[in-house]
Structure formats: C-alpha cells, structure tokens
Amino acid sequence: MRNNLLLILPDKKEQDLLLKRFISNYNLYIAGNWAEVLHLAETISIQLIICSVEVPGVNGWELCSQLKSALHLSHIPVILLTADDSFRSRIKNLESGADAFVNRPYPVSYLEALVSNLLANRAKITAHVACxxxxxxxxxxxxxxxxxxxxxxxxxxxxxxxxxxxxxxxxxxxxxxxxxxxxxxxxxxxxxxxxxxxxxxxxxxxxxxxxxxxxxxxxxxxxxxxxxxxxxxxxxxxxxxxxxxxxxxxxxxxxxxxxxxxxxxxxxx
CATH class of the missing domain: 1.10.10.60 (Homeodomain-like)
Structure with a gap:
C-alpha cells in the first residue's frame, strides 16, 4: 500500500520538483496553511509531512510544534526544509520536534532517502507495537x-x-x-x-x-x-x-x- 505524503511548500518551483520526484512512489497531498494541514490530516491517514520553514502565517516551526502537540497527529514524522543554517535555526528545528531537517540547497535524492528511512523506521515501530x-x-x-x-x-x-x-x-x-x-x-x-x-x-x-x-x-x-x-x-x-x-x-x-x-x-x- 502506498504511503500518503503531505507537502507544505510555498515555493511553487520546489513544490513542482518534489511532486515530480515523489509521485511515482507515494500518494501526494498539498497544503498551504495550518487549517488545510489539519483538515487533510484529520480526513486521511498521513504517513509523513515535508514542510518548509518559510510558510506564510504560521511558519514551519510553529506548524511542526502544533502537530507534535496534537495527540492524534503527534506520530506523523515531519521533515523541515530551511535555507537558514544558523545555530538559532538549528535550535528552533530541534525545539519544534521535527524528526529531521534539511538545509537548502539539497540533492532531491538525499530527501528521497530520508523519507524512505523515516517511513521504514515508522513501520518498524508499528510492527513492534502490534506485537x-x-x-x-x-x-x-x-x-x-x-x-x-x-x-x-x-x-x-x-x-x-x-x-x-x-x-x-x-x-x-x-x-x-x-x-x-x-x-x-x-x-x-x-x-x-x-x-x-x-x-x-x-x-x-x-x-x-x-x-x-x-x-x-x-x-x-x-x-x-x-x-x-x-x-x-x-x-x-x-x-x-x-x-x-x-x-x-x-x-x-x-x-x-x-x-x-x-x-x-x-x-x-
């Protein structure tokens, strides 16, 4: 069964690139703000979220923090994408509860491997809990x-x-x-x-x-x-x-x- 990935990327060029690379292996959904994220996450079963830190309104750090604070959504792995590699940014990435963060520019192949790894770890946890x-x-x-x-x-x-x-x-x-x-x-x-x-x-x-x-x-x-x-x-x-x-x-x-x-x-x- 194909995993459902949610993309929160205000940059249309980056969004189109990831859509093109991930569409063959995953079911992809797009959200532009917290309300849309919440609606999608509560309507379908989302297995992983890729989110830009530079989201208008509620930024990626705040959005990730809200996801991790929501009992019914906290299990969803979140990857944050950011162009800021400062220590302040790294600290905020960690404080948000993100499962991983990637600095721009990045090879899409690296992001693909990261997604695959996080989903594999998620599957191992699920198998453990099932037993x-x-x-x-x-x-x-x-x-x-x-x-x-x-x-x-x-x-x-x-x-x-x-x-x-x-x-x-x-x-x-x-x-x-x-x-x-x-x-x-x-x-x-x-x-x-x-x-x-x-x-x-x-x-x-x-x-x-x-x-x-x-x-x-x-x-x-x-x-x-x-x-x-x-x-x-x-x-x-x-x-x-x-x-x-x-x-x-x-x-x-x-x-x-x-x-x-x-x-x-x-x-x-």
Missing part, C-alpha cells in the same frame, strides 16, 4: 507515542472488566474523536481499536488463568466477556487451546512443586 502494544518503544522520537500508549493501556486495563468497553467510550476517555482515534490506533499499532481491546482482554485473561485463583467463568466475567462460551471461543481462536487447557499447560504439576521445595530445603534454606 507488544504496551511495551516501551526503544527508539528516538518515541516519547510521545509511549505516553499515548501508556494512557491508552491504563484506560483499557482499568475498564477491561466492562462489557461495554468499546471504541466510542475509549475515544472519549482519550479525549479524541472516534475517527481520529481510529486512525491513530491503526497507524501506531497496525491494529483496529477493537482488535487492541480484545488483545488486552485476552492477555489479562491469560494472566488470571495462570494465577489459578479464579474459575474460568470468573475470569471471563473479569475480562469483560458476555458469557463463558464467547470467552472460550475467542480464547481458543488466539491461543489454540481452551482456557482450561491453557491453565493446565502453565501450571506446574504438584510433583514438580514438591521437588522444588525439597531441593530448596536440602540446600539449607
């Missing part, structure tokens, strides 16, 4: 995403027992519109919000089954399933074993536990 949704992301520029994911985890985990936990409720808890929330989750985790909720329910259920403190029907109720049968069906689909079978697999046989206790005693503890 381990709530583990920290060990990479640069991921602090905002870790914060988002932690908040999301807390809301799901605290409501995992609630059968009514769904996308509209979770979006409200995250102070986001349903559409923006869906796009953000899909981009960051490569999962739909419903799939993510279900993944947390089953992960929590597996933890409770291993503890052996609760019956299967109690675990089903504690993780928000309407019935034990629906819980069992969903559990088998993911783990390829019944909840009861999973518990047996994860619990040590009594003779192993006794052997461990005996060994512990023989060692003088």
């Amino acid at each position: 381990y949704p709530f583990k920290p992301i060990i990479t640069a520029h991921a602090a905002g995403e870790d914060s988002f994911i932690k908040r999301l985890h807390d809301h799901i985990y605290n409501n995992v027992h609630n059968c009514s936990l769904n996308v509209p409720l979770l979006a409200r808890l995250m102070n986001m519109s349903r559409a923006a929330f869906y796009r953000k989750i899909k981009t960051v985790t490569d999962l739909t919000p419903n799939d993510l909720i279900n993944k947390v329910r089953l992960s929590r259920a597996a933890e409770l089954l291993q503890s052996a403190e609760y019956k299967v029907n109690e675990v089903a109720r504690m993780t928000g399933f309407h019935s034990q049968s629906s819980f069992a069906k969903t559990f088998i689909k993911t783990f390829k074993v019944t909840p009861t079978g999973y518990r047996r697999m994860k619990m040590k046989p009594k003779w192993q536990k006794k052997a461990a206790v005996s060994l512990f005693a023989e060692n003088g503890h």
Whole structure:
C-alpha cells in the first residue's frame, strides 16, 4: 500500500520538483496553511509531512510544534526544509520536534532517502507495537507515542472488566474523536481499536488463568466477556487451546512443586 505524503511548500518551483520526484512512489497531498494541514490530516491517514520553514502565517516551526502537540497527529514524522543554517535555526528545528531537517540547497535524492528511512523506521515501530502494544518503544522520537500508549493501556486495563468497553467510550476517555482515534490506533499499532481491546482482554485473561485463583467463568466475567462460551471461543481462536487447557499447560504439576521445595530445603534454606 502506498504511503500518503503531505507537502507544505510555498515555493511553487520546489513544490513542482518534489511532486515530480515523489509521485511515482507515494500518494501526494498539498497544503498551504495550518487549517488545510489539519483538515487533510484529520480526513486521511498521513504517513509523513515535508514542510518548509518559510510558510506564510504560521511558519514551519510553529506548524511542526502544533502537530507534535496534537495527540492524534503527534506520530506523523515531519521533515523541515530551511535555507537558514544558523545555530538559532538549528535550535528552533530541534525545539519544534521535527524528526529531521534539511538545509537548502539539497540533492532531491538525499530527501528521497530520508523519507524512505523515516517511513521504514515508522513501520518498524508499528510492527513492534502490534506485537507488544504496551511495551516501551526503544527508539528516538518515541516519547510521545509511549505516553499515548501508556494512557491508552491504563484506560483499557482499568475498564477491561466492562462489557461495554468499546471504541466510542475509549475515544472519549482519550479525549479524541472516534475517527481520529481510529486512525491513530491503526497507524501506531497496525491494529483496529477493537482488535487492541480484545488483545488486552485476552492477555489479562491469560494472566488470571495462570494465577489459578479464579474459575474460568470468573475470569471471563473479569475480562469483560458476555458469557463463558464467547470467552472460550475467542480464547481458543488466539491461543489454540481452551482456557482450561491453557491453565493446565502453565501450571506446574504438584510433583514438580514438591521437588522444588525439597531441593530448596536440602540446600539449607
């Protein structure tokens, strides 16, 4: 699937050049101000933004800062283009939260390689989160995403027992519109919000089954399933074993536990 790139370039000559070079590999969109950026970013899923610092009205630094401050847009990589190579400019590039900045004049081949690299890194982060949704992301520029994911985890985990936990409720808890929330989750985790909720329910259920403190029907109720049968069906689909079978697999046989206790005693503890 082709990535969607958003170009914010007031220089028509530069805009036409990049359109010509990127059109064969990406879906390209054009914006001229913050309102247009916001409209496009909230209408379609933008994977990367190339922005000139010299944007009329809200300049590129301010625009990037606003993007990185918006919870539903902060995951989008931003490349800033500038003709100012002063230390002041470099500091402002960093303070804006830009993922990369390129000084003019630049070889377009370099910009192409940078775009490709940032998108590849974005894909790696997404793949990591899809497998381990709530583990920290060990990479640069991921602090905002870790914060988002932690908040999301807390809301799901605290409501995992609630059968009514769904996308509209979770979006409200995250102070986001349903559409923006869906796009953000899909981009960051490569999962739909419903799939993510279900993944947390089953992960929590597996933890409770291993503890052996609760019956299967109690675990089903504690993780928000309407019935034990629906819980069992969903559990088998993911783990390829019944909840009861999973518990047996994860619990040590009594003779192993006794052997461990005996060994512990023989060692003088």
